[in-house]
Amino acid sequence: xxxxxxxxxxxxxxxxxxxxxxxxxxxxxxxxxxxxxxxxxxxxxxxxxxxxxxxxxxxxxxxxxxxxxxxxxxxxxxxxxxxxxxxxxxxxxxxxxxxxxxxxxxxxxxxxxxxxxxxxxxxxxxxxxxxxxxxxxxxxxxxxxxxxxxxxxxxxxxxxxxxxxxxxxxxxxxxxxxxxxxxxxxxxxxxxxxxxxxxxxxxxxxxxxxxxxxxxxxxxxxxxxxxxxxxxxxxxxxxxxxxxxxxxxxxxxxxxxxxxxxxxxxxxxxxxxxxxxxxxxxxxxxx
Amino acid sequence: xxxxxxxxxxxxxxxxxxxxxxxxxxxxxxxxxxxxxxxxxxxxxxxxxxxxxxxxxxxxxxxxxxxxxxxxxxxxxxxxxxxxxxxxxxxxxxxxxxxxxxxxxxxxxxxxxxxxxxxx
Numbered sequence: 001x002x003x004x005x006x007x008x009x010x011x012x013x014x015x016x017x018x019x020x021x022x023x024x025x026x027x028x029x030x031x032x033x034x035x036x037x038x039x040x041x042x043x044x045x046x047x048x049x050x051x052x053x054x055x056x057x058x059x060x061x062x063x064x065x066x067x068x069x070x071x072x073x074x075x076x077x078x079x080x081x082x083x084x085x086x087x088x089x090x091x092x093x094x095x096x097x098x099x100x101x102x103x104x105x106x107x108x109x110x111x112x113x114x115x116x117x118x119x120x121x122x123x124x125x126x127x128x129x130x131x132x133x134x135x136x137x138x139x140x141x142x143x144x145x146x147x148x149x150x151x152x153x154x155x156x157x158x159x160x161x162x163x164x165x166x167x168x169x170x171x172x173x174x175x176x177x178x179x180x181x182x183x184x185x186x187x188x189x190x191x192x193x194x195x196x197x198x199x200x201x202x203x204x205x206x207x208x209x210x211x212x213x214x215x216x217x218x219x220x221x222x223x224x225x226x227x228x229x230x231x232x233x234x235x236x237x238x239x240x241x242x243x244x245x246x247x248x249x250x251x252x253x254x255x256x257x258x259x260x261x262x263x264x265x266x267x268x269x270x271x272x273x274x275x276x277x278x279x280x281x282x283x284x285x286x287x
Numbered sequence: 288x289x290x291x292x293x294x295x296x297x298x299x300x301x302x303x304x305x306x307x308x309x310x311x312x313x314x315x316x317x318x319x320x321x322x323x324x325x326x327x328x329x330x331x332x333x334x335x336x337x338x339x340x341x342x343x344x345x346x347x348x349x350x351x352x353x354x355x356x357x358x359x360x361x362x363x364x365x366x367x368x369x370x371x372x373x374x375x376x377x378x379x380x381x382x383x384x385x386x387x388x389x390x391x392x393x394x395x396x397x398x399x400x401x402x403x404x405x406x407x
Contacts, residue, residue: 141366179399191375196374
């Protein structure tokens with residue numbers, strides 16, 4: 001079984017290839033170099049998030065679209081009457097608002113995977129708190145997050161900048177990367193690890209990854225496998241396990257790619273032929 | 288989180304505050320507005336008995352993901368991941384019709400799905 005992990009050199013190569021496509025799209029990614037050796041990808045973007053504001057004593061808020069929720073919050077608020085209280089029930093309003101995001105893609109030596117760090121602030125410059133970030137997670141992932149939020153997104157010190165960032169936990173990266181890497185290995189093709197990984201983690205925290213990344217960004221050039229191959233019970237000799245070398249790191253022109261370089265679909269696509277046995281329509285199912 | 292099916296043209300990121308429109312769940316819609324989706328399980332993920340589905344083009348990946356999750360009776364601690372071309376994961380807000388036009392072959396869109404306890 002091929003390693004699901006990423007070495008730092010391949011990380012950099014994948015990032016550079018992603019960067020090239022980002023430049024062509026004006027998508028906003030940049031490479032930041034720190035300490036002369038370590039670098040990371042960075043991008044800022046506006047998105048939506050759920051932010052909270054404390055209601056005043058009349059129960060009013062400046063936000064027009066608000067939901068009133070009673071939340072259990074743990075804090076030491078200087079305005080709090082109960083000075084020594086550890087927790088209180090506070091009426092807050094939660095509303096959808098524009099949020100400024102800053103995303104960083106770093107390489108983690110300990111996990112041997114990329115890690116997504118990000119911070120979020122309102123347009124007034126107030127940093128979102130952890131609970132607001134949890135509330136802002138895409139609904140597709142919210143149930144799983146609410147089950148164990150501390151396992152998913154927490155705050156940590158940025159390894160290179162030393163500032164407080166939110167981070168999407170990387171412990172189980174291999175679980176969702178495995179199907180892609182395994183299929184690539186079986187089909188003797190490579191993938192751009194960062195593009196695949198970003199397509200999974202980005203949408204969780206509001207980072208849009210246009211479809212063209214998944215078709216236009218090439219894989220890194222093949223390098224001799226540096227990760228130790230475990231003793232394999234397969235009869236194949238180890239030399240046949242690594243991928244055949246790609247011809248060049250240039251955008252693949254020979255492999256079948258959709259003609260469009262933008263996320264918009266081509267207008268002249270053929271209609272699917274109607275087959276006699278109609279598959280069931282996807283709808284709601286009881287239970 | 289709302290358990291109602293989304294109407295095909297509705298894309299939303301927030302909890303719905305307006306009543307949901309019922310989804311057409313019969314095969315009466317115009318064939319041109321539906322695409323064929325073939326769902327393939329990955330790894331230990333349970334295989335759906337019915338793999339081929341006719342899906343409205345405007346339906347989002349998230350909607351499809353919710354459907355599969357309910358079909359598989361997934362637990363709260365599990366997350367469903369969907370893959371296109373076994374090489375990337377489509378955004379939950381992406382419409383399946385767009386995916387079909389870009390990545391469909393032999394008249395259908397093949398999607399692989401995998402359940403996992405990621406993140407953590």
